[in-house]
Amino acid sequence: MISLRGLTKRYGDKTAVDGLDLDVSPGRVTGFLGPNGAGKSTTMRMILGLDRPTAGSALVNGVPYAALRHPLREVGALLDARAVHPRLTARTHLRAVARSNGIAVSRVEEVLETVGLTGVAGRRAGSFSLGMGQRLGIAGALLGDPGVLMFDEPVNGLDPDGVRWVRELVRSLAAEGRTVFVSSHLMSEMQETADQLVVLGRGRLIADAPIGEVIAGSSVNAVKVRSPQASELGRLLAASEARVEQPSTDELIVTGATIEQVGRVAHEAGALLYELSNRSASLEQAYMELTASSVEYTTALLPGGPAETRKTRV
Ligand SMILES: Nc1ncnc2c1ncn2[C@@H]1O[C@H](COP(=O)(O)OP(=O)(O)OP(=O)(O)O)[C@@H](O)[C@H]1O
Numbered sequence: 001m002i003s004l005r006g007l008t009k010r011y012g013d014k015t016a017v018d019g020l021d022l023d024v025s026p027g028r029v030t031g032f033l034g035p036n037g038a039g040k041s042t043t044m045r046m047i048l049g050l051d052r053p054t055a056g057s058a059l060v061n062g063v064p065y066a067a068l069r070h071p072l073r074e075v076g077a078l079l080d081a082r083a084v085h086p087r088l089t090a091r092t093h094l095r096a097v098a099r100s101n102g103i104a105v106s107r108v109e110e111v112l113e114t115v116g117l118t119g120v121a122g123r124r125a126g127s128f129s130l131g132m133g134q135r136l137g138i139a140g141a142l143l144g145d146p147g148v149l150m151f152d153e154p155v156n157g158l159d160p161d162g163v164r165w166v167r168e169l170v171r172s173l174a175a176e177g178r179t180v181f182v183s184s185h186l187m188s189e190m191q192e193t194a195d196q197l198v199v200l201g202r203g204r205l206i207a208d209a210p211i212g213e214v215i216a217g218s219s220v221n222a223v224k225v226r227s228p229q230a231s232e233l234g235r236l237l238a239a240s241e242a243r244v245e246q247p248s249t250d251e252l253i254v255t256g257a258t259i260e261q262v263g264r265v266a267h268e269a270g271a272l273l274y275e276l277s278n279r280s281a282s283l284e285q286a287y288m289e290l291t292a293s294s295v296e297y298t299t300a301l302l303p304g305g306p307a308e309t310r311k312t313r314v
Helices: 040-047 090-100 106-115 130-142 160-175 187-193 211-216 230-239 259-268 283-294
Strands: 002-011 014-024 028-033 055-060 075-078 148-152 179-183 196-201 204-210 222-226 243-248 251-255 275-279 297-301 307-311
Touching (some): 002 040, 014 040, 028 040, 028 187, 040 179, 090 130, 204 211, 230 251
Parallel strands (some): 028 179, 148 179
Antiparallel strands (some): 002 014, 222 275, 243 251, 297 307
């Protein structure tokens, strides 16, 4: 369990994390989302005692990280996969981490096996690809068999096979009853992996809800109707305050009305229907709407010029 109360971090006059209240619960995967600069890494660093909060608290299993007697046995984290000495072999690195945390060295071979690095464990970490480095970072997180796991962008640099492997690993860790907190910018991956979503914007909590609720809140959710009487039906629906688009002569896209309401209007009008279906938003669409006003770095197409990345006024 991770508990944040009024968690705040300021760097000079920049507030990176702004009064965050949040519980990350065990037994499910909690996805941690937010635009660049939203404060995700800073939050994770404070949970791990790597940054000191300006105000508020971050507790792991009820205590600050610094007060944990055997930190790696309580919380494992992958923050920066490059944080391994390049001249050490994967095995030597993991053995050193195990020894310094009172973890049996035999555990090293187990985690190497879990992440699929047994065959290259004698190679220097500096020769590893980005994907192998990510696997080594994950092995380090798993070393103490902790109940709480935090992964910052774990699929960064992984090939499709590796992405699937991380998804399955993360889900199985949650199924074992662990607290799993994962940040990612890959919405399609989050949609497949997370149960709960926490969305940050400019250091503040924008959403903390089951993924289904986040998607259901999108205005992109709509009802699709195909009917030879689409125009007539469209007029009736518009009169009942639904918003209606007619992309083709026999098709309507209706927002602001449930599928039951649309079905009833069609029935009362005696309209013949070829199709009546829900069109669900993707997580990406729901996320874009949620964070639209919190994006710090936007790309603007300037008249007569190429796309330019500019910083909007905060
Ligand atoms: N050491 C630091 N000194 C000054 N400002 C910092 C420092 N670390 C982070 N920041 C600022 O705090 C804000 C939050 O940064 P953070 O890295 O936590 O965001 P993030 O959500 O992890 O972003 P990304 O998705 O790009 O990794 C940013 O505006 C960043 O520039």
